Amino acid sequence: MKLKTLEISGFKSFANRTKIDFMPGITGVVGPNGSGKSNIIEAIRWVMGETSAKGLRGDKMVDVIFGGTDLRAPLNRAEVIITFDNTDHYLNSDFNEIQIARTLYRNGESKYQLNGKVVRLRDIHELFMDSGLGRESFSIISQGRVERIFSAKPEERRSIIEDVAGVFKYKQSKEKAEKELTTTVGNLQRVQDILYELEGRVEPLAEQAARAQDYVNAKNEYDRLDQMRLVVELTDAYSQQAMVSQQVQMAEAASQQESARLAEQTQTLNHFKVERAGLENQRDYLNQKILTLTQQVERLTGEQKLAVERAANRSSVSQDLHQQMSRVNKRLAELTSHRVARQAEMTQATEQLETLQSELTKKAEQHPRQKLTLNEEAITDIRNQLVDAMQALTSAKNEQAYLAKTYQQNDAAANRLAIRLSSLNEKRVTQTAMIEELTQKKTVIDDRLTMIQNELLQQQ
Numbered sequence: 001m002k003l004k005t006l007e008i009s010g011f012k013s014f015a016n017r018t019k020i021d022f023m024p025g026i027t028g029v030v031g032p033n034g035s036g037k038s039n040i041i042e043a044i045r046w047v048m049g050e051t052s053a054k055g056l057r058g059d060k061m062v063d064v065i066f067g068g069t070d071l072r073a074p075l076n077r078a079e080v081i082i083t084f085d086n087t088d089h090y091l092n093s094d095f096n097e098i099q100i101a102r103t104l105y106r107n108g109e110s111k112y113q114l115n116g117k118v119v120r121l122r123d124i125h126e127l128f129m130d131s132g133l134g135r136e137s138f139s140i141i142s143q144g145r146v147e148r149i150f151s152a153k154p155e156e157r158r159s160i161i162e163d164v165a166g167v168f169k170y171k172q173s174k175e176k177a178e179k180e181l182t183t184t185v186g187n188l189q190r191v192q193d194i195l196y197e198l199e200g201r202v203e204p205l206a207e208q209a210a211r212a213q214d215y216v217n218a219k220n221e222y223d224r225l226d227q228m229r230l231v232v233e234l235t236d237a238y239s240q241q242a243m244v245s246q247q248v249q250m251a252e253a254a255s256q257q258e259s260a261r262l263a264e265q266t267q268t269l270n271h272f273k274v275e276r277a278g279l280e281n282q283r284d285y286l287n288q289k290i291l292t293l294t295q296q297v298e299r300l301t302g303e304q305k306l307a308v309e310r311a312a313n314r315s316s317v318s319q320d321l322h323q324q325m326s327r328v329n330k331r332l333a334e335l336t337s338h339r340v341a342r343q344a345e346m347t348q349a350t351e352q353l354e355t356l357q358s359e360l361t362k363k364a365e366q367h368p369r370q371k372l373t374l375n376e377e378a379i380t381d382i383r384n385q386l387v388d389a390m391q392a393l394t395s396a397k398n399e400q401a402y403l404a405k406t407y408q409q410n411d412a413a414a415n416r417l418a419i420r421l422s423s424l425n426e427k428r429v430t431q432t433a434m435i436e437e438l439t440q441k442k443t444v445i446d447d448r449l450t451m452i453q454n455e456l457l458q459q460q
């Protein structure tokens with residue numbers, strides 16, 4: 001196996017990506033103090049899985065990332081890639097070339113890659129195990145470590161040399177084997193003690209074994225009987241199950257019948273409900289109608305009463321008028337006789353007047369003016385009496401006509417009232433009959449409703 005290349009980027013003083021090719025032979029790195037030679041060795045240890053920040057001369061692992069200089073800003077990432085030629089398969093891997101890369105970010109994230117594939121730190125350690133290239137191996141001897149080897153005590157130095165020579169590993173194996181041997185001897189002694197102890201318990205155990213055997217036999221018999229009992233119980237259970245199944249079938253059939261009956265009854269119930277609603281409507285309608293008719297009858301009765309009162313009133317008025325009329329007729333007869341008398345007087349007076357006038361005409365030609373005046377006064381007096389008689393006759397005639405007209409009017413009103421009264425009577429009789437009929441109908445509906453109500457309750 002051979003180290004081929006080392007690529008450093010952002011690690012410690014290597015801000016720029018730097019690649020070192022290790023040619024055949026020995027490679028030496030030369031430079032002044034502080035130029036970064038030790039950083040190369042640390043880069044190799046870091047990429048091969050160094051986990052101690054102190055071992056890399058830092059406090060924290062992120063200290064290995066380039067921290068910046070006066071001329072250059074710090075970086076956020078450090079990466080080292082190392083490549084080995086493994087054609088001799090010194091390392092336990094099928095690859096001819098092995099490339100390991102380690103990357104660390106300032107936020108603490110880190111990853112390892114083995115031939116481009118992300119792997120765990122443990123995978124890296126396992127790769128170098130027993131190869132002499134491990135973390136604590138002396139393949140890499142850092143500055144100061146040589147001095148430590150030389151100034152060490154002989155035992156320590158021997159341990160270091162044994163470690164390098166691979167003896168240390170076997171020594172450790174030997175120590176481990178001796179420890180295991182001691183433990184095994186101790187175990188053997190304990191086994192012998194136990195054996196001794198057990199030998200004393202053989203006899204009681206034989207008795208216990210015999211009892212256990214008895215128990216096993218009894219248990220087997222018990223199990224056999226128990227199984228038989230189970231078979232019997234199972235058979236019983238099967239026959240019961242068959243019986244119960246039959247009962248269930250019967251119950252299901254009965255349930256179906258009941259369901260059908262229920263459906264039928266529900267239908268009847270619905271029919272009754274519809275009928276009840278119709279009858280209730282009819283009843284409400286009839287109630288309303290009865291109410292209206294009762295109101296009409298009450299109104300008509302009131303009107304009839306009023307008409308009767310009016311008729312009574314009219315008849316008393318009519319009687320008064322009849323009396324008045326007989327008085328007027330009497331007065332008329334008186335007036336007529338008076339008029340006849342007056343007419344006779346008037347005829348007489350007219351004849352006298354004519355006589356007097358003809359005499360006056362004759363005497364006027366023969367007698368003085370004074371006598372003529374006296375005769376004229378008598379004539380005027382008779383004339384006045386005649387006018388009075390004619391006026392009285394006219395007013396009596398007028399009064400008679402008025403009374404006759406009033407009588408006629410009252411008579412007609414009385415007739416009208418009588419007609420109205422009989423029509424109201426007829427109406428009242430009809431409506432009373434109608435109310436009776438409706439009340440009968442209502443009673444029938446109420447009975448039917450009560451019956452339906454009872455049937456509904458029963459159905460429910």
Ligand code: ATP
Pocket residue numbers: 011012013014031032033034035036037038039040063064065066067068143
């Ligand atoms: P010497 O011969 O004295 O041992 P050297 O050549 O081995 O020196 P190193 O010790 O490898 O040099 O390098 C030290 C240098 O690395 C110092 O200049 C230091 O400033 C620089 N250095 C160390 N860590 C970092 C870092 N994280 N960022 C930048 N520079 C760093």
